[in-house]
Amino acid sequence: xxxxxxxxxxxxxxxxxxxxxxxxxxxxxxxxxxxxxxxxxxxxxxxxxxxxxxxxxxxxxxxxxxxxxxxxxxxxxxxxxxxxxxxxxxxxxxxxxxxxxxxxxxxxxxxxxxxxxx
Amino acid sequence: xxxxxxxxxxxxxxxxxxxxxxxxxxxxxxxxxxxxxxxxxxxxxxxxxxxxxxxxxxxxxxxxxxxxxxxxxxxxxxxxxxxxxxxxxxxxxxxxxxxxxxxxxxxxxxxxxxxxxxxxxxxxxxxxxxxxxxxxxxxxxxxxxxxxxxxxxxxxxxxxxxxxxxxxxxxxxxxxxxxxxxxxxxxxxxxxxxxxxxxxxxxxxxxxxxxxxxxxxxxxxxxxxxxxxxxxxxxxxxxxxxxxxxxxxxxxxxxxxxxxxxxxxxxxxxxxxxxxxxxxxxxxxxxxxxxxxxxxxxxxxxxxxxxxxxxxxxxxxxxxxxxxxxxxxxxxxxxxxxxxxxxxxxxxxxxxxxxxxxx
Numbered sequence: 425x426x427x428x429x430x431x432x433x434x435x436x437x438x439x440x441x442x443x444x445x446x447x448x449x450x451x452x453x454x455x456x457x458x459x460x461x462x463x464x465x466x467x468x469x470x471x472x473x474x475x476x477x478x479x480x481x482x483x484x485x486x487x488x489x490x491x492x493x494x495x496x497x498x499x500x501x502x503x504x505x506x507x508x509x510x511x512x513x514x515x516x517x518x519x520x521x522x523x524x525x526x527x528x529x530x531x532x533x534x535x536x537x538x539x540x541x542x
Numbered sequence: 543x544x545x546x547x548x549x550x551x552x553x554x555x556x557x558x559x560x561x562x563x564x565x566x567x568x569x570x571x572x573x574x575x576x577x578x579x580x581x582x583x584x585x586x587x588x589x590x591x592x593x594x595x596x597x598x599x600x601x602x603x604x605x606x607x608x609x610x611x612x613x614x615x616x617x618x619x620x621x622x623x624x625x626x627x628x629x630x631x632x633x634x635x636x637x638x639x640x641x642x643x644x645x646x647x648x649x650x651x652x653x654x655x656x657x658x659x660x661x662x663x664x665x666x667x668x669x670x671x672x673x674x675x676x677x678x679x680x681x682x683x684x685x686x687x688x689x690x691x692x693x694x695x696x697x698x699x700x701x702x703x704x705x706x707x708x709x710x711x712x713x714x715x716x717x718x719x720x721x722x723x724x725x726x727x728x729x730x731x732x733x734x735x736x737x738x739x740x741x742x743x744x745x746x747x748x749x750x751x752x753x754x755x756x757x758x759x760x761x762x763x764x765x766x767x768x769x770x771x772x773x774x775x776x777x778x779x780x781x782x783x784x785x786x787x788x789x790x791x792x793x794x795x796x797x798x799x800x801x802x803x804x805x806x807x808x809x810x811x812x813x814x815x816x817x818x819x820x821x822x823x824x825x826x827x828x829x830x831x832x833x834x835x836x837x838x839x840x841x842x843x844x845x846x847x848x849x850x851x852x853x854x855x856x857x858x859x860x861x862x863x864x865x866x867x868x869x870x871x872x873x874x875x876x877x878x879x880x881x882x883x884x885x886x887x888x889x890x891x892x893x894x895x896x897x898x899x900x901x
Contacts, residue, residue, distance in 0.1 A: 472802075486806045486809045487809050487810075488808070488809035488810040489770075489773075489810050490769060490770030490771070490773045490774045490810045491707070491770075491774065491810075493810070494809060495809075504803075507802070507803040508802075508803035508804060509802050509803055510805070510806075518802075520801065520802045520805055520814075521802060521814075
C-alpha cells in the first residue's frame with residue numbers, strides 16, 4: 425500500500441539537481457522540469473539497461489516532419505545518461521518503444537516540502 | 543514465376559547509338575569503355591556470365607530478345623521477366639550529365655523498340671541521368687507512358703545515398719506513376735560514385751563482390767528510412783537488388799536500436815524503421831547466401847524482419863552468380879514459395895505489371 429513520503433525541501437530541488445530517496449528498496453528521484461518548473465518523481469533506473477536515470481537530462485521533446493523540420497512540443501522527457509532513450513516525465517512511457525516504461529509517482533508540495541506517493 | 547532481374551546485354555554499341563542523334567554518335571563511339579560508361583575497377587577473374595548460355599556473333603549472351611525469352615522465361619517458367627540494364631546501370635555516374643541524359647534516353651528507347659515488342663512477358667526498367675535531377679525527372683515522365691516500364695533503376699554506387707533531398711523529385715515522379723524504384727548493387731567506386739566502403743578501395747573483385755555490393759544497398763536502405771522518405775511519399779515502393787540478404791536482420795535491428803537513442807536527430811521517424819521497411823521495401827532473393835548448413839537459422843532471422851512477404855525472386859540471368867528458379871524454389875521453405883516466386887512481386891508492382899489473366 426502506497427504512502428506519502430517526505431523526500432526533500434522544495435527549494436533544494438532545482439533543475440539539474442535531483443533529490444534521490446530510497447523507498448521500499450527502490451530509488452526514486454525527484455526532479456524539476458526547467459521549462460515548466462514542475463516537480464516530478466520517477467524511478468531512478470532505466471528499464472532498458474539499468475542506468476541511474478536521474479543522472480540524465482530533463483528536456484523538452486523534439487518532434488519533426490520529413491525534410492529537416494524540427495519542432496519543440498509541449499512534452500517533457502527525461503533522457504537516459506547511457507543510451508539516450510527518452511521517457512515521458514508524466515507517464516514514464518518510452519515513446520519509441522511501448523515495451524519499456526519507467527515508474528512515475530504522484531508528487532505534492534506541502535509547507536515547502538516535496539512529498540512522493542510510493 | 544516472376545523474375546525481377548534479367549540483365550540484357552548490349553552486344554554492339556550501334557544497337558544503342560541508332561537511338562542517338564547523329565550529332566552525338568561519334569562522341570560515344572570514341573569513348574574508351576563501352577559508350578562512355580564508367581568501367582569496373584575490379585574485373586571478374588573468370589567470367590561475368592554463365593558459360594552454358596547461347597552467345598551471339600560477338601560472343602555475348604543475353605543480347606537477343608528471342609534467346610532471352612527462351613532461356614530466361616520459357617526454360618524457367620516465368621510469366622513475367624523484368625529487364626534490367628547491365629553496364630548502362632552506371633549511366634547516372636557518368637561525369638558528363640548531358641551525354642548521360644542522351645544515353646539514358648537511347649537505352650530506354652532500345653528497350654521500348656527492340657525488346658518489349660518481341661515478347662509480351664517482357665517488362666522493363668528506366669535508367670536515368672541522376673546527375674541532373676530535372677533531366678532525370680523528365681525522362682521518368684517521358685517513359686512512364688509506356689506501360690511496359692514497371693520501375694526506374696538506380697545503381698548501388700552513388701554520389702550520396704538516395705534518401706538525400708536531391709533525389710526526392712526523381713522518387714516522387716516514379717511514385718506518382720506507380721513505378722517502383724529498383725536499386726541494384728554495383729557501380730560502387732565507378733565514375734561519380736564513392737568507393738564501396740568507408741575503409742578505402744578494395745583490392746580484389748571478391749572483396750568488392752562481398753562487401754562493396756552489400757554496403758551500398760545497406761546505405762540506401764538506411765538513408766531512405768532515416769530521411770523519412772516514405773512519410774513524404776507514401777506510395778513509394780523500393781526493390782533492393784543483389785545486395786545480399788543474411789545481413790538484413792542485423793542491420794535493421796541495429797538501426798532500430800540506434801533510433802531509440804538518437805531519434806531527436808531525425809524526429810520525423812515515428813515508428814521502428816524496420817516496420818516502415820516492411821511496408822515499402824522488398825528485397826531480391828539473389829544472391830542468396832550459402833549458410834554452411836544453417837538454412838533454418840537464415841529463414842528464422844529473415845522471418846523476424848518480414849519474410850517471406852519482403853522477398854521477390856530474381857535470377858540475375860545471365861550472370862555467373864545467378865540463382866536458378868528451381869534451385870531457389872526448392873531451397874526456401876515450401877510455405878514461402880508462392881509468395882517469393884510470384885505473389886510478392888505481383889503485389890509489389892501492382893497494376894503496373896499488367897499481369898496476364900492466367901499463368
